[in-house]
Amino acid sequence: MHIDCETVWSDCLRVIKDNVAEQSFNTWFQPIVPLKCADDVLTIQVPSQFFYEWLEEHYVHVLKKAIIAVMGPKARLEYSVIVDRGNSKSSPLSVSLPNRTPSKNYNANSGKDEYISPFQLKSVDSFYQESQLNPNNTFDSYIEGDCNRLARSAGYAVAQKPGVTSFNPLMLYGGVGLGKTHLVQAIGNEIKNNLSDRFVLYVSSEKFTNQFIDALRNNKAQEFQNFYMQVDILIIDDVQFLAGKERTQEIFFHIFNHLHQAGKQIVMTSDCPPRDLKGLQERLLSRFKWGLTADLQQPDYETRVAIIQRKMQSDGIYIPENVIEYLAYSVDTNIRELEGVLISLIAHASLNRVDIDLELAKQTLKNIVHDIETEVGIDYIQKTVAEFFKVEVASLKDKIRKKEIVIARQVAMYFSKEYTNHSLKAIGYHFGGRDHSTVIHAVQSVNDMMDTNASFKASVEELKKKLKMRSV
Numbered sequence: 384m385h386i387d388c389e390t391v392w393s394d395c396l397r398v399i400k401d402n403v404a405e406q407s408f409n410t411w412f413q414p415i416v417p418l419k420c421a422d423d424v425l426t427i428q429v430p431s432q433f434f435y436e437w438l439e440e441h442y443v444h445v446l447k448k449a450i451i452a453v454m455g456p457k458a459r460l461e462y463s464v465i466v467d468r469g470n471s472k473s474s475p476l477s478v479s480l481p482n483r484t485p486s487k488n489y490n491a492n493s494g495k496d497e498y499i500s501p502f503q504l505k506s507v508d509s510f511y512q513e514s515q516l517n518p519n520n521t522f523d524s525y526i527e528g529d530c531n532r533l534a535r536s537a538g539y540a541v542a543q544k545p546g547v548t549s550f551n552p553l554m555l556y557g558g559v560g561l562g563k564t565h566l567v568q569a570i571g572n573e574i575k576n577n578l579s580d581r582f583v584l585y586v587s588s589e590k591f592t593n594q595f596i597d598a599l600r601n602n603k604a605q606e607f608q609n610f611y612m613q614v615d616i617l618i619i620d621d622v623q624f625l626a627g628k629e630r631t632q633e634i635f636f637h638i639f640n641h642l643h644q645a646g647k648q649i650v651m652t653s654d655c656p657p658r659d660l661k662g663l664q665e666r667l668l669s670r671f672k673w674g675l676t677a678d679l680q681q682p683d684y685e686t687r688v689a690i691i692q693r694k695m696q697s698d699g700i701y702i703p704e705n706v707i708e709y710l711a712y713s714v715d716t717n718i719r720e721l722e723g724v725l726i727s728l729i730a731h732a733s734l735n736r737v738d739i740d741l742e743l744a745k746q747t748l749k750n751i752v753h754d755i756e757t758e759v760g761i762d763y764i765q766k767t768v769a770e771f772f773k774v775e776v777a778s779l780k781d782k783i784r785k786k787e788i789v790i791a792r793q794v795a796m797y798f799s800k801e802y803t804n805h806s807l808k809a810i811g812y813h814f815g816g817r818d819h820s821t822v823i824h825a826v827q828s829v830n831d832m833m834d835t836n837a838s839f840k841a842s843v844e845e846l847k848k849k850l851k852m853r854s855v
């Protein structure tokens with residue numbers, strides 16, 4: 384029987400959209416063209432072999448979930464890979480799906496997991512847990528740096544002896560995209576691998592809340608509570624989401640107390656330290672501080688390089704050194720953004736069938752970050768200026784008063800003021816903790832010297848070009 388494949392695929396896309404980040408969705412799912420839908424087989428066309436492999440490696444679960452939800456448990460997916468650009472020849476590759484029946488709680492209409500009754504949950508245990516803990520989020524794939532050392536070691540210690548260390552609860556906090564979920568899931572995966580008899584449950588606070596609301600609606604609040612009280616390791620992500628939700632906090636409080644008293648491990652994440660969590664009951668906040676609280680900070684340059692190298696290695700992709708360096712300097716906000724840029728870069732190279740080089744990296748970044756000039760980081764400015772004046776980056780941050788170093792330092796401060804959105808205070812901080820008046824003085828000195836010294840002015844102009852070049 385033939386079904387309208389466009390409609391089927393657009394229903395699948397709706398499910399997929401709920402399960403992947405927006406940028407990944409645009410990059411990997413928008414270019415797919417549905418070709419045919421007949422006898423439980425959906426055929427989709429993908430732009431290249433690489434594209435197909437990437438989908439299979441990274442999104443096979445999402446694709447499975449989508450086609451099962453839309454077409455039913457017998458659904459299969461077939462890829463048609465475009466072999467030659469400009470030539471419509473395609474080589475179909477058949478990939479069988481699925482090998483597992485979906486969760487009873489999966490609602491094909493909404494494309495979302497519905498509330499899972501505690502007792503049902505045990506019976507669909509493996510599907511449920513698998514869908515919660517991403518197997519790629521391990522300690523092995525988690526790069527350690529100054530920004531996350533304490534959090535990582537505490538997490539690792541907890542994973543070796545859950546409930547036994549004094550890190551109970553373990554509370555990790557940090558800004559968006561800094562690796563909280565990855566780290567807590569690494570704890571979950573490690574425990575599942577080493578202590579297979581333990582019941583590890585990862586749940587976002589949002590999901591916990593929604594499950595509880597459904598339980599209330601179905602008069603099953605007690606079952607809900609009983610279920611959570613059986614868990615050995617409860618990992619609850621983004622607890623700030625519980626703010627203002629009095630009844631959910633109440634039940635969480637009881638679950639927390641029960642688990643803690645029974646020596647079960649609790650791991651939590653939040654986007655800010657417990658003291659800044661607004662809208663949470665005092666009694667919960669005080670319990671959050673019982674164990675260990677550790678923060679995740681923005682990754683430094685070396686950690687960013689290591690993260691890129693690690694991702695490339697695990698995906699079997701080669702990126703030249705200068706491109707890695709360029710990306711690590713350019714994207715210093717958070718790791719998710721860095722990954723987003725990498726994904727786009729790989730997709731661009733794959734779609735256009737070109738090698739990844741600096742030019743492509745610049746173009747990709749330009750498409751993603753519109754106002755790139757304001758995105759130049761202080762790190763990058765310091766490195767470029769130090770190279771130009773042939774001094775060490777470290778000397779820009781210490782107290783050395785040698786003339787050439789003072790000039791390089793002032794020029795770097797000048798560009799930091801011109802090209803970044805950082806405050807004078809923040810700039811001073813990046814230059815060895817100097818105060819804002821030193822930065823004002825540096826900017827004035829550079830302006831004065833440019834007025835009186837033509838060769839100095841030429842040097843600053845040349846540097847300006849260098850700094851701008853990276854955004855072209």
Ligand SMILES: Nc1ncnc2c1ncn2[C@@H]1O[C@H](COP(=O)(O)OP(=O)(O)OP(=O)(O)O)[C@@H](O)[C@H]1O
Pocket residue numbers: 524525526527531557558559560561562563564565566654690718719722
């Ligand atoms: N130290 C690290 N090493 C390797 N990859 C990392 C590291 N930290 C984060 N990542 C990766 O960066 C991406 C974002 O991380 P994650 O989702 O854990 O952030 P988050 O802090 O939970 O963000 P949010 O606050 O938005 O939930 C993930 O793909 C994760 O694997």
